Amino acid sequence: MLIAPALIGFVVFAVYPTLRGIYLSFTDFKVLSPPTWTGLENFQRLLGDQVFWSSLGVTVYFVVLSVVIGMSLSVVTAVVLHRLTSSTVIRGIIILPFLISGVVAATTWSWMLDSQLGIVNQLIEQLTGEPILFLGSRAWAIPSIALISVWKSMGYTAIIVFAGLQTIPPSIYEAGRIDGASELQMFRRLTLPLLRPVLAMVLVLTVIGAFQVFDIVAVTTKGGPANASNVLQMYIYDKAFGQFDFGYGATMSLALFAMLIVITFLQMRLMRASESDTN
Amino acid sequence: MVSTALGRPEAVPARKPRGRSTRRFSIGKGVAWLYIIVILVVTVFPFYWMLRTALSNNYSLITNPGSFLPVDFTWGAFGRVLGIASAEQSLAEGGSGASIQIAHFLLNSVIYATVSTVSIVFFSTLAAYAFSRLRWKGRELMFSLFLAALMVPGILTLLPNFVLVKDLGLLNTFAGMILPGALFSAFNIFFLRQFMLGLSEEIEEAALIDGAGRLRVLFQITLPMTSGPIITLSILGFITAWNDYFWPLLVTSDDSVRPLTLALAVFKQSSPQASPDWAGLMAATLVAALPMLILFMVFGKRIVNSIGFTGLK
Structure with missing residues (x-):
């Protein structure tokens, strides 16, 4: 039957691992020895794990920075492009960073942000005389990683928003103009409400993606300095593959998963709740 | 105005x-x-x-x-x-003396990305056809279950999938790298099913009446008509697989099957902290990015439209 391969893939590599992941999070699985059931021990450990809470904080900080900056830039870019030009070339250039891997982007930016020879610091030094330790200081590590992440994904998001804008019939804007609305008014009263479904979807996807940031961190800071950029996925990877503490790694994955579900649910509710009062 | x-x-x-x-x-x-x-x-x-x-x-x-x-x-x-x-x-010229066997890793990346993409798109097409054209018991239930999988983020299945691949003895092989993502993609199936539901069934019915088998109808009639979305998903799938980092990092342990993205990260991490070979690193990143840039030159317009298109579904 035609569905068989997909069904096998679904059961073996999606359902089974999900259930097994939940099971493992209640065990002390260390890869080499078979798992033993330890009940809620991992979850108690989680509650008292300082590093976990600090890396949750770091992750949330990253998510907020990258999503807020990324979404604002994407929406503005999409709207401006939509009003100015339909050039596919410009839209093409804007998604270039999406095509390359996080590793390539992170390597290039760690060179550009290098404290001694990086071009960004060359320019900053000429202006202020002081270089900024972008990836080497506690204060700048997460903002720098967020910047790289925004650079990489902004165009991609903008193109999706742009496609959403194209579905809005131009006649609505004509009507707005006849009524004497300014560009800013039309943006707030027409574009944003009409874009809500697209924005809701993009927001949910970006937040979920941002919570699982890994490759940029792995290449630029490896979680340092002193855990300042130790995002959750980095910590989970370190626990599971650095210290072979798979049971605990699974527990943290499960916790992250639970948080994502709650956040997605809340976002959906918020987006829907505010729908009625704008029309 | x-x-x-x-x-x-x-x-x-x-x-x-x-x-x-x-x-x-x-x-x-x-x-x-x-x-x-x-x-x-x-x-x-x-x-x-x-x-x-x-x-x-x-x-x-x-x-x-x-x-x-x-x-x-x-x-x-x-x-x-x-x-x-x-x-x-x-x-x-300031190199570290270490080199990166780009050609070898490039080949690994090509194998990984190509096989992954062809396989997942092919199996998704079969499943989408079954969901949109064939009538069978439990179809709707199965489809909702598949859709639910869209909600589960990778992080939950990554560790258990690693253990599974390890138990199967497939660590550090192409099979281990490719298999978990080769058969099932909720997004692809959903996307293709939506498209197929929009196609007229008349030609297919005519062919069936003329005695063509279901498979023949699928490959000779439905597939060519679905070529647009299939190419779209293939391009996006190829980009994703080419840039994939985390999963190959988990399941590979040496250079034999490692894709280029991973090799580049290792090269970056192993370069001396004091005075890295930045020129060499940038040359390596360029080579790693080049296939994507070429893909972009050839399919640029298509990629732009694909992204907008998939975003709206």
Whole structure:
């Protein structure tokens, strides 16, 4: 039957691992020895794990920075492009960073942000005389990683928003103009409400993606300095593959998963709740 | 009709705007264009900087770090990265002496990305056909279950999938890297099913009446009509697989099957902290990005439209 391969893939590599992941999070699985059931021990450990809470904080900080900056830039870019030009070339250039891997982007930016020879610091030094330790200081590590992440994904998001804008019939804007609305008014009263479904979807996807940031961190800071950029996925990877503490790694994955579900649910509710009062 | 986004909305009506030509010189438009130009420059500059650095002599980079042109122009960095340059040559130009066997990793990446993409798109097409054209018991239930899988983020299944691949003895093989993602993609199935539901069934029914088998109808009639979305999903799948980092990192342990993205990260992490071979690194990143850039040159318009298209579904 035609569905068989997909069904096998679904059961073996999606359902089974999900259930097994939940099971493992209640065990002390260390890869080499078979798992033993330890009940809620991992979850108690989680509650008292300082590093976990600090890396949750770091992750949330990253998510907020990258999503807020990324979404604002994407929406503005999409709207401006939509009003100015339909050039596919410009839209093409804007998604270039999406095509390359996080590793390539992170390597290039760690060179550009290098404290001694990086071009960004060359320019900053000429202006202020002081270089900024972008990836080497506690204060700048997460903002720098967020910047790289925004650079990489902004165009991609903008193109999706742009496609959403194209579905809005131009006649609505004509009507707005006849009524004497300014560009800013039309943006707030027409574009944003009409874009809500697209924005809701993009927001949910970006937040979920941002919570699982890994490759940029792995290449630029490896979680340092002193855990300042130790995002959750980095910590989970370190626990599971650095210290072979798979049971605990699974527990943290499960916790992250639970948080994502709650956040997605809340976002959906918020987006829907505010729908009625704008029309 | 108001043309300026910023300020003086009352100034326009006096000179009776005639469509676009009068709007062209407004301040709002100028600011908007300026914004777009800044965005474009910030987007493109890192690519230029890769090229500029890759064509520089790594030793000389220190002497003129702010130069916008390659410092002490040389192809040496590419030579080092591709393993053409001798050890003395590379040391003389500031290389670390270490090289990265780009050709080998490039081949690994091509195998990984191609097999993954072809397989997942093929199996998704079969499943989408079954969901949109065939009638069978439990179809709707199965489809909702598949959709639920869209909600589960990778992080939950990554560790258990690693254990599974390990138990199957497939660690550090292409099979282990490819298999977990090769059979089932909720998004692909959903996307193709939606498209197939929109196709007219008449031709297919005619063919069935003429005695063609279901498989023959699928491959000779439905498949060609679905080629647009299939190409879209293939391009996006290929990009994703090519840039994939986390999963290959988990399941590979040495260079034999590692894809280029991973090798590049290892190369970056193993370069000396004190004075890294930035020219070599940038040459390597360029080579790693090149296939995507070529794909972009060929399919640029298609990629742009694909992304917008998939985003709206």
